[in-house]
Amino acid sequence: MYNLWLGIFFVIVNFALFLLCYRLFGRMGLYAWVGFATVLANLQVVKTIEMFGLVMTLGNTIYASIYLTSDLLNEKYGEKAAKKAVWFGFFSLIATTIIMQLVLRFEPVETDMAHESLTVLFEVMPQLAIGSLSAYLLSQFVDVKLYSWLKKKCPRPEQLWIRNNGSTLVSQLLDTLTFCTIAFWGLYPLDVWLEILLTTYLIKFVVSAAATPVLYIARRMKVAEE
Secondary structure, three states, X not given: OHHHHHHHHHHHHHHHHXXXXXXXXXXXXXXXXXXXXXXXXXXXXXXXXXXXXXEEEOOHHHHHHHHHHHHHHHHHHOXXXXXXXXXXXXXXXXXXHHHHHHHHHOOOOOOOOOHHHHHHHHOOHHHHHHHHHHHHHHHHHHHHHHHXXXXXXXXXXXXXXXXXXXXXXXXXXXXXXXXXXHHHEOOEOHHHHHHHHHHHHHHHHHHHHHOHHHHHHHHHOXXXXX
């Protein structure tokens, strides 16, 4: 039960910080959020926890907020702005991976306390990055296109939940299948891999569905640039 209650609090904190970032920095805050959320999701995903008797990885909440961000950009600023955010997140992850691989190549002194911990976190990052980048580009561009299509089919303001959840349902399924196959296949026994695949998708979609009210709030929010 501890992980469940902490998980609920964790989701609330993530959404609150997302809204604060948008309120303070406007559209540029959304691009910044996509950048560091992409990196943080790939760091958090190396930690596995148990919830409801199932094995799952962290990173799903912050990663789901990326879809929330791209949908908000699409809703308020158009498809071009949403695509720009996708490429911004893509570059952020590539740059982080390259820089941290070079950091790991430096030889530490005997009194160093950080190298081993950094190695645990970032040595596995290339494999995670390949899986994440492949899944990210595929799912995000599908999400942007689907959202734009649904925006034409369901254009009324009160139909925002259809646009948001409809695009996310499909795009996150593609994301989860792609990422788990590339990043985790062979690292875990098949039964654990299947649990991670199932729980990752369910958690991402539940969090995205829970984020729908946040999207309504953000759409009406007066931000710094306006």
